[in-house]
Amino acid sequence: MKRMDKRIQERDHDPYRTSKKLPDPSACTECGAMYRAGRWRWGHPPVDAKQVVCPACQRARDELPAGLVTLSGAFHREHRAEILGLIRNLEKRALEDHPLKRILHVKEHEEEVEIATASAELARSFGDALHRAYEGTLDYHYPGEGDLLRVRWER
Numbered sequence: 001m002k003r004m005d006k007r008i009q010e011r012d013h014d015p016y017r018t019s020k021k022l023p024d025p026s027a028c029t030e031c032g033a034m035y036r037a038g039r040w041r042w043g044h045p046p047v048d049a050k051q052v053v054c055p056a057c058q059r060a061r062d063e064l065p066a067g068l069v070t071l072s073g074a075f076h077r078e079h080r081a082e083i084l085g086l087i088r089n090l091e092k093r094a095l096e097d098h099p100l101k102r103i104l105h106v107k108e109h110e111e112e113v114e115i116a117t118a119s120a121e122l123a124r125s126f127g128d129a130l131h132r133a134y135e136g137t138l139d140y141h142y143p144g145e146g147d148l149l150r151v152r153w154e155r
Contacts, residue, residue, distance in 0.1 A: 016055035016066075028054035030061075033099035040099045056100040056118035065104050065116035067123020067149045072112035075134065075155040080113065086133060087115060087126055094122055120149035127151040 026035040027045035033054050034045040040054055059065060069087075076083060084106070094101040104116040117123045124140065131138040136155030143150060 016058055022052060023050040026050040026052045028052060028057055028099075030054070030057040031099065041097075042099055054100060056102055056104075059118045060104045063104075064148075065118065065123075066120045066147060067117035067126075067151065069115040069117065069123050069126050069151040069153070070112055071115070071130070071153050073136065073154040075136065076113070076153075077111070079134075080108075083130065083134070084113070086129060090126060090129055091122065094125070120147070123149050123151045127153055 021038065022035045024036055024038075025045050025048075027033070027049040028035075028040075029051050030053055032042075033040045033056075034043045034049065035041075035052070035054070036043070036045075053061070071083060087103075091101070091103050098119075101119045101122040102117070103122075104118055106116075107114045115123075115126065117126070127138050127140065130136065130153045134155055136153055139152045141150045141152070142148065
């Protein structure tokens with residue numbers, strides 16, 4: 001389903017999304033997420049669950065995020081802890097129901113912060129939330145033919 005309410009169109013191709021269904025139930029050997037009834041959830045998998053690695057853990061292992069959020073500007077530098085707190089709260093809320101929506105890493109540099117996410121939707125929600133809370137300049141970009149969403153927020 002294509003989004004008509006946003007400035008960008010989602011890419012349909014995700015190399016980490018399998019075209020075939022996994023055995024039901026399956027459990028991620030790294031994070032403990034469980035695949036059941038066609039989706040990833042948190043829970044306690046049965047003993048006979050097939051052991052697999054979920055797409056988010058595969059992305060983390062391969063160091064290939066689906067979203068990359070860059071925060072920059074003087075306002076960001078002055079309010080870095082507050083802004084990162086907002087980001088972590090959004091991730092925590094998303095993770096409650098969606099184990100694949102998580103932060104892979106946060107790299108802090110003097111002038112900017114880079115946040116890599118396992119899902120493009122999470123990166124976009126970070127950008128939307130920052131723009132709603134603090135205004136500033138927000139840009140979404142899919143470079144080339146890849147599935148990586150780059151989000152740049154500056155104030």
